[in-house]
Amino acid sequence: MVVAWATLRRSWLVTRRAYPWTYFVGNLLLGVLTMGLAYLGLRVLGGGEVGAEFREKSGTGDYLAYIAVGAAALMFVKHCILWTGKAMIQEQREGTMGALIVAPARRLPYLAGFSMFSFTAVALEVAVLFGCATLLGVRLAPTGWGDGLLAVAGLALAVFGMSVVLSNVMIVAGEAHITQNSVFYAIAVLSGFTFPRPYLPEALQWLGEVVPVTAAMDVVRGVFNAGTGVDPGRLAATLLIGLLYTTAGFLAMPWAERRAMERSY
Amino acid sequence: MIETHDLRKRFAAKTAVDGLNLVVPQGRVTGLLGLNGAGKTTTIKILATLLRQTEGTVRIGGLDPVRQPHAVRKRINLIAGGERMVYARMTGRENLWYFGQLYDIPSRVLKPRIDELLDLVGLTDAAGTRVERYSRGMTQRLSIARGLVNDPDYLLLDEPTLGLDAPIARDLRKVVAELARGGKAVLLTSHYLAEVEQLCEHVYVIGDGRHLAEGTPAELITQTGCHRTVRVEVSGLTPEVEAAALAFDPAVRVDSAAGVVELSRPGDVAGALTMAIVAAGGTLTGLEIAEPSLEDAILALNDRSAVAMAQVAR
Amino acid sequence: MRHALRVLRAEALKQHRQIFGSKLVLFSMLVWPLLQLAEAYYMLHPLQGGDSGGPRLLAFLATGTLGFTFFFSLVQSSWHFSMERQSGTLELLFLSPANRLVVVIANGFGALVQNVWLFVSFSVAMFWWLGVVNVAHPGMYAVVFLALLVPAVAWGAFLNSLLIFSRDSAFVYTLLDDPMWFVSGVRLPTSALPELVRAAGSVLPLTGSLAIVRGALLDGQGVGDLAGELVTLTGLSATLLLAAVVALRVGEARAQRTGQLKLF
Numbered sequence: 001m002v003v004a005w006a007t008l009r010r011s012w013l014v015t016r017r018a019y020p021w022t023y024f025v026g027n028l029l030l031g032v033l034t035m036g037l038a039y040l041g042l043r044v045l046g047g048g049e050v051g052a053e054f055r056e057k058s059g060t061g062d063y064l065a066y067i068a069v070g071a072a073a074l075m076f077v078k079h080c081i082l083w084t085g086k087a088m089i090q091e092q093r094e095g096t097m098g099a100l101i102v103a104p105a106r107r108l109p110y111l112a113g114f115s116m117f118s119f120t121a122v123a124l125e126v127a128v129l130f131g132c133a134t135l136l137g138v139r140l141a142p143t144g145w146g147d148g149l150l151a152v153a154g155l156a157l158a159v160f161g162m163s164v165v166l167s168n169v170m171i172v173a174g175e176a177h178i179t180q181n182s183v184f185y186a187i188a189v190l191s192g193f194t195f196p197r198p199y200l201p202e203a204l205q206w207l208g209e210v211v212p213v214t215a216a217m218d219v220v221r222g223v224f225n226a227g228t229g230v231d232p233g234r235l236a237a238t239l240l241i242g243l244l245y246t247t248a249g250f251l252a253m254p255w256a257e258r259r260a261m262e263r264s265y
Numbered sequence: 266m267i268e269t270h271d272l273r274k275r276f277a278a279k280t281a282v283d284g285l286n287l288v289v290p291q292g293r294v295t296g297l298l299g300l301n302g303a304g305k306t307t308t309i310k311i312l313a314t315l316l317r318q319t320e321g322t323v324r325i326g327g328l329d330p331v332r333q334p335h336a337v338r339k340r341i342n343l344i345a346g347g348e349r350m351v352y353a354r355m356t357g358r359e360n361l362w363y364f365g366q367l368y369d370i371p372s373r374v375l376k377p378r379i380d381e382l383l384d385l386v387g388l389t390d391a392a393g394t395r396v397e398r399y400s401r402g403m404t405q406r407l408s409i410a411r412g413l414v415n416d417p418d419y420l421l422l423d424e425p426t427l428g429l430d431a432p433i434a435r436d437l438r439k440v441v442a443e444l445a446r447g448g449k450a451v452l453l454t455s456h457y458l459a460e461v462e463q464l465c466e467h468v469y470v471i472g473d474g475r476h477l478a479e480g481t482p483a484e485l486i487t488q489t490g491c492h493r494t495v496r497v498e499v500s501g502l503t504p505e506v507e508a509a510a511l512a513f514d515p516a517v518r519v520d521s522a523a524g525v526v527e528l529s530r531p532g533d534v535a536g537a538l539t540m541a542i543v544a545a546g547g548t549l550t551g552l553e554i555a556e557p558s559l560e561d562a563i564l565a566l567n568d569r570s571a572v573a574m575a576q577v578a579r
Numbered sequence: 580m581r582h583a584l585r586v587l588r589a590e591a592l593k594q595h596r597q598i599f600g601s602k603l604v605l606f607s608m609l610v611w612p613l614l615q616l617a618e619a620y621y622m623l624h625p626l627q628g629g630d631s632g633g634p635r636l637l638a639f640l641a642t643g644t645l646g647f648t649f650f651f652s653l654v655q656s657s658w659h660f661s662m663e664r665q666s667g668t669l670e671l672l673f674l675s676p677a678n679r680l681v682v683v684i685a686n687g688f689g690a691l692v693q694n695v696w697l698f699v700s701f702s703v704a705m706f707w708w709l710g711v712v713n714v715a716h717p718g719m720y721a722v723v724f725l726a727l728l729v730p731a732v733a734w735g736a737f738l739n740s741l742l743i744f745s746r747d748s749a750f751v752y753t754l755l756d757d758p759m760w761f762v763s764g765v766r767l768p769t770s771a772l773p774e775l776v777r778a779a780g781s782v783l784p785l786t787g788s789l790a791i792v793r794g795a796l797l798d799g800q801g802v803g804d805l806a807g808e809l810v811t812l813t814g815l816s817a818t819l820l821l822a823a824v825v826a827l828r829v830g831e832a833r834a835q836r837t838g839q840l841k842l843f
Binding site for chain 3: 276277307310313314315316317334335336338339341342343345350351352354355359362363364366367368369395411415
Binding site: 025036041044045046054177181188199200 | 602603606607610611614615617618621622623624625626627753756757758760761766767768770771772773
C-alpha cells in the first residue's frame with residue numbers, strides 16, 4: 001500500500017510540473033470529435049433516426065448516448081494504458097528501470113499506483129466529454145449506482161490486466177508507439193466501443209473475446225445504454241479474463257525485465 | 266583569403282564576438298584558440314553563413330557572405346567534431362553522394378571524388394555499410410569526408426579531432442596539413458594545443474569574444490613571457506655554491522639535501538646559471554630545461570584578460 | 580532546374596533509406612488506416628438505412644482515408660524532418676548552397692512516394708472490388724492523382740518550413756491528426772459540417788483534394804464540373820508554397836540572428 005501511495009503521489013507531483021498536455025488534448029479531442037461525428041452523422045445521414053438493425057443489435061435506440069458511453073470508455077482505456085502500460089518503458093527510457101528493479105518494491109502496488117493515478121486524471125477528461133455530450137442532448141440513465149460502479153470497476157480491472165501485459169511487451173520490444181497505437185485501433189474495432197459488435201463478421205467477434213475490455217464493455221452497455229442492468233455472465237467473464245491477464249502479466253514480468261535489461265546493456 | 270573586420274555578434278544575453286579582425290590566408294592552417302565560451306564556434310559559424318554578424322564585415326575570397334551567400338556556400342565547408350551530422354540509415358557512400366547532390370557537383374566529378382575521400386578517411390571497405398553500424402570514430406571520419414565533398418577552398422574546422430582515437434587524429438592532422446599545402450585556407454579551433462602547435466603557422470587567441478594575441482605559437486609563448494624552468498642537479502652542493510646561485514638571482518630555489526638548484530625566468534638563463542654554479546666549485550650532474558607550452562601561454566593570456574576586465578569593471 | 584532535380588533524387592534516396600522497410604510505415608500507413616476505416620464504417624453504418632448504401636458509404640470513407648493518408652504521411656515526414664534539427668543534419672542542409680524550398684519540397688515528395696504506395700495499391704484493389712468507380716473519362720484518373728499529389732507536396736513543404744521555427748513538433752501531430760479528418764470531410768460530407776468547421780476545413784488542402792477525388796472517382800464528374808474546386812485547390816497549393824518560401828526566409832534569417840537552428 002505504501003508503494004502504491006508513493007507512486008500515486010510521485011505521479012501527481014511530476015504531472016503537476018510537466019503535464020503531458022498532448023496526451024490530454026489528443027485523447028479528449030478524439031472523444032469530442034467522435035461525438036461530433038455521431039451527432040452530425042445522425043442529423044445529416046440518418047435524418048435524426050437510427051435504423052432498426054441498430055436497435056436490435058445494441059438494445060437501445062439512443063445512438064448518441066451509445067456513442068457517448070463508448071467514446072468515454074475508449075478514452076478511459078487509452079488513458080490508463082498510456083499511464084500504467086507505459087510506466088515501465090518510461091523508466092527504461094529515463095534510465096531508472098535498473099534502480100526500480102534493484103529496489104525491493106513489488107510491481108503490483110507500483111503499477112496499481114499508476115492506475116489509481118490515471119483513474120483520477122481521466123475523470124477530468126470523461127467529465128469534459130460528458131459535458132459536451134450533454135450539450136448535444138445526451139442524457140445518461142444507468143440502471144443504478146451500484147450497477148454503474150460495478151461496470152466501471154470491471155472495465156478498470158480489464159484495462160489493468162491489459163496494461164500489465166502491454167508493459168511487458170513494450171519493455172521487451174523496447175518500443176511503445178507502434179504497440180500502443182495498434183492496440184488502440186484494434187480494440188476500437190473489436191471491443192464494441194462505437195458500434196455493436198454483432199455488426200462484425202463472426203470471426204472478428206470471437207477474436208474480440210480475447211481482449212478483456214470486450215466483456216467489460218458488454219457490462220457497461222447493459223448498465224448505461226440498454227437498461228438491462230449488470231449481466232452476471234459477462235461480469236464473470238470480465239473478472240476471469242481480467243484476472244488471467246493480470247496474473248499472466250505479473251508472472252511474466254521478471255522474465256520481461258531480464259530481457260529488457262540484457263538488451264539495454 | 267578569409268578576412269573579417271571589426272566582427273561583432275551579440276545574442277540577447279551576451280556578446281559572443283567583440284570586434285575581431287582575422288586574416289586566414291590560403292596555403293596554411295590558421296588557429297583560433299581560446300577557452301570554452303571564448304567565441305570560437307560563433308566566429309566559425311558566422312564565416313560558414315550559419316550565423317549573421319551584428320556588426321562588421323566578412324570577406325571570403327572577396328565575397329560577402331551576407332550578400333552572396335550562395336556563392337560563398339559553394340566554396341566553403343565546415344567540419345565539426347564530436348557530432349554525428351550524417352544520416353544513420355544511409356551507407357557511407359550514399360551520405361557523400363547525397364551531400365554531393367546538394368552541392369550540385371557533376372556526377373563525373375563526384376564519383377571519383379567520393380572514392381578518393383573514402384580512401385582518404387580509410388572508409389573504402391566500409392563504404393557500403395550503413396552508418397548506424399559504424400563506430401563513433403568511423404562516423405566522424407565520414408563526417409570529415411562530407412566536409413570535403415565540395416572540394417572547398419575555405420575549410421572551417423571546429424574541434425575536428427574531438428573524441429577521435431589517437432592514430433586517427435594523427436592521420437587527420439596529416440590530411441589537414443596536406444590540404445593547406447595544396448592551397449586551401451584552413452581555420453582550425455581545437456582543444457588539443459599540441460595539435461595547434463603542430464599544424465598552425467599563425468594563431469589567434471581570443472577570450473570573451475575579444476582579440477587577445479596573435480602570432481606563431483613560438484611568438485605567443487615569448488609574448489606572454491611565460492617562464493622557462495631550469496633545473497640543475499649538482500653533486501657536492503656546498504654553502505658556497507648555494508650562495509653563488511642566490512647571488513646570481515635571488516629567485517633561485519635551492520634544495521641542499523637533494524642537490525637541486527631551480528630557477529624560473531622568461532629568458533634563457535640556463536647557461537649563465539650553470540656557469541655561476543661551476544665557478545663556485547659545484548659539479549653538474551644533470552640539467553633540465555622545461556620550455557613553456559602554448560597551453561601555458563593561453564592560460565596566461567586568459568588570466569591577464571580577466572584581470573583587465575576586472576579593472577575595467579572597477 | 581537541373582540542380583532541383585538532383586536534390587529531388589537525393590532526397591528520394593534518403594527517404595527511401597530512412598523509411599523503407601520501417602515497421603512504423605507499415606503500421607501507420609496501412610494497418611492503422613485500415614482499422615480506422617473499419618471503425619468509421621461500422622460506426623456510421625447504422626445511419627445508412629438499409630444495406631444498399633453499404634458499398635457507397637465504404638467508398639466514401641475509403642476515398643476519405645486515402646486522402647487523409649496522403650496528407651498525414653506528410654505530417655509524419657515533417658516530424659522526421661524536425662528530428663534533423665536535433666541530429667545536426669538540418670544545419671548541414673543550411674550550410675550547402677542548395678535551394679531551401681527545393682529541399683523541403685523534395686523531402687515531402689520523397690516521403691510521400693515511399694509512404695503511400697501501399698495504401699494506394701490497397702485502395703485501388705478495394706474500389707475495383709466494390710465496383711463503385713464512375714469516371715467521366717480515363718483522363719480523370721490523372722486529375723485524381725494530381726489533385727492528391729500536388730496539394731499534398733505543397734502541404735508537406737509548408738509543414739517542413741514551419742518546423743524550422745520550433746523544436747516541439749508533438750503539437751503538430753496532435754493538432755493535425757484527429758481535427759484534420761473532422762474538418763476536412765474525411766468521414767462526413769463537408770456539407771454536413773457546421774459553418775464554422777467548414778470554414779476551418781476550407782484552409783486545409785485535404786478538403787479540396789477530397790472534393791475532387793470523390794467527384795471524379797465516384798460521381799463521374801469531368802474537369803468542367805470540378806473547375807471551381809480545381810482552381811481553388813491550385814490557388815491554395817500556390818499559397819502554401821509561397822508561405823513556405825516566406826517561412827524559410829524568415830526562419831533562416833532568425834536562425835542566423837539567434838543561432839537557434841541547432842540545440843546544443
